[in-house]
Amino acid sequence: MNTLKHILLASCILPLGTVFSQELKDKDPNILISELFQKEQDIRKRCETLSSNPNSDQKELSNCYIAMSKIDIENQQLALPLLDSYLNKQISLNNESLSNLYYIIQHAGGEIQEKYKNFISDLFTKQIITNQEYAWFTDRLNVRNNKAQTYGFQIKYWSDTQDTLPYPIDIDAEKNTIQLGLESSKQYMLDNYTNEYSPQYMTEEEFVLFGHIKNSFDTKTTHILINNKEKVAINDKGFYIIKLHSRPQTISVKLIKNNEVVDSQDILTNQKDWIEVDFY
Template sequence: MKRTLLMLILSCISLTAAAQTATDAFAKYEAKEYRASGEMYDKVLKAGNGTASDYYNAACSWALAGNKNKAFAHLEQAVAKGYTSVKHMQQDSDLSSLHADKRWPKLVEDLKKSVAAIETSYNQPLKNELESIYETDQQIRREFLAAREKHGMESVEVKALGHKMEQIDKENQEKVVAIIEQHGWPGKSMVGMQASTAAFLVIQHAPQEIMEKYLPLMRMAAAKGEASNNHLAMMEDRVRMNKGLPQLYGSQVQMNPETKQWELYKVEDESNLDKRRAEVGLGPIKEYLKRMGVEYTPPSGESVK
């Protein structure tokens, strides 16, 4: 599965489903209550609201719960609905229990055929370049988080990796800016979703002037279905925060200088925050912040547990 941690996209679970039940399913997954997670995903899918990611996530939960039949059924639906990450599926430890099953080779082959058919219209050299950029962007952040966890934020190791990350970000920004200037925003029909996500990540990590310059292009891409609406929401929030304006979607947090604790950055029209989040495919703010260890206090001032 895939997990979103602030602006870092790392392995675990996809959080793009807007339904409360999908959010609950993710919470059960994190609590290692895999059967309960699978059952909650099943309710989402039975209602007809499932995306390829939802089916894939349900398969992961059922595989970990020991129900191979349900796991394979959901993976087959994920492939049918356009799931395309062959490498991720093959390497995902959540699905390791399925590898010895005779159905696994056929599933992988079906996915490869599906991907090949989809990718016939892709700009393959550009896709490969952006996917390589995606890996460098994420790898240094995996290393940074691991070092921070092991050695602490003020450690020599973390500071060294921070400098390394700045250099990698600068190199990636130069590459992605050149790509956008030549090709426009690299949408999913041009390069696929992961490669398109790489452009978002790199620009999101860029200085304010670069984000502001290319934000209008990303807006147009999202309006055409070529870029993710929830990625756009994150960039809108980041740009507004950097300008000292309230954010719209609650994707940004900040360190309180007095308490040294993370907290939600100020939000415009906070009473309608969850409504706006749902419109762009983001789950409830309480659950989003909970996954980062931040307790949410709504506008009424009443603490939400």
């Protein structure tokens, strides 16, 4: 699977105020959007190269992801006002620009994706984006809202441990992908993510909890305790995951070391299908 354009990463929080130079104002919007798209793809290729090399310096990789997040924010600042002008019929954009805008929105936060989801649906209806691109966006938006993936194409990546995990997936994902005219990701997920990293296919009644312990630990004496009764093991990277077969309104998550509670979090499910809970 090609992860270059759709792997989900945590975004940096950067100021959103942008001052447009006269040069940018005078530039053809189609040319500007093309340049922004190329910039975001170049940094993604660089990060992809680093992440696929087991000998890469981890600080360099981390800095690459930080730079990528910064470029994504800057692109949104420059491109989305042009999209708003297009939607208000103030400017015209060619299909290539509309396709490139899809990727700029795809790499934005959930609030922006929610705002422009009807625009993305229109692009799909008009065949400006492919069914695969539409599935990526749908899953991405679901993940932003802590909902199960409709199709099952989004992967969580932790740069510090290099762990990867498919975000929780709707139990009907295979049927959904076939209805969209796509090959299901299920076999790929099952082949490539095994043991505790196996994909979590879930029903509407179920809830998934996962995360990492970031500080020092001993797997023999450390575990997670859910609602004071369910013991969850951690692996040698501090990762844990559990699927609950009912969805309580609140969940107690405790970090246990040497039979003592050293940290705890009480979380609200709030219409979510899953939550990541890390301990530092």
